[in-house]
Amino acid sequence: MNPRALIDRFTVARASPMTTQTTPPPGRGFVASVRSLYARATDLASWAEPVGLLAMRLLLARVFLNSGLTKWDGLSVSNSAYSQFEVFYGNTGMSFFWIDNLARITAVAEIVLPALLVLGLFGRVGAFGLLTMTFVIQLTVCNPDYNVCLTGWDDWWNVHAWWAAIALYLAVRGPGGISLDRVLGLERSAGAR
Structure with a gap:
């Protein structure tokens, strides 16, 4: 007899009002314990999902925010930001106008x-924008003079x-319960979908 049939048989036996004591099949207590433990863990x-999504948001934001802060000199874009874009895109034939505006954007x-x-x-x-930036960085940054080339699949x-x-994941799943989107009603809770 397969394990599922044993479980079904035991469930039916427990549900029927019998005066005699039925004993569970061998191993049934262990299976029930594992299922119960797993259900509690899930x-x-x-409950931890909103915290996990917040942690993912902070982790990703930190990387790009730190990079963004290096591109500013007070309230204007720094010369080093323009230089960085000239280094990576100057040999591509892109005009200075586009390189300049790309650095600002x-x-x-x-x-x-x-x-x-x-x-x-x-x-x-925000997540989709950073995903797009990641792909652009990966697919366009290549400068052999600086031993940087990220455009290969390897x-x-x-x-x-x-x-x-x-x-x-954040673009698909959303920012989670600890977010202004949830407070303002822009995102519904997972249970409301």
């Missing part, structure tokens, strides 16, 4: 998108793969 994990995005993610305000937008399995995985 209940605890569901990136400097703003690396401050705004992490801030959205930390607050959990339009959290999916080079994908660096830290960018982790950033992309976290950003993708």
Whole structure:
């Protein structure tokens, strides 16, 4: 007799009002204990999900915010930010106009998108923006003079793969319960879906 049939037989035997004492099949107590323990663990994990999503948001935001802060000199984009973009994109044939504007857009995005993610305000937008930036970095940064080239598939399995995985999960799942999106009603709780 297979284990599922034993469990079903035992369940039916327990549910029927019999005057005689039935004994569970061998091993049934262990299976019930494991199921019960696992059910309790999943209940605890569901309570921890908002904290886990907050931790993921803070982790990803920190990386991009730190990078963004290096691109600013007070309230203006620093010369080093422009230089960095000239180094990586200067040999591509892209005009200085586009390199200059790309440096500005990136400097703003690396401050705004992490801030959205930390607050959990339009959290999916922030996560998707950082996912896009991760792909752009991975697919375009290449300068042999500085021994940097991330455009090959073998080079994908660096830290960018982790950033992309976290950003993708947050973009799909949302910022979680500890977020302004939830407070403002922009995101519903998982149980309400």
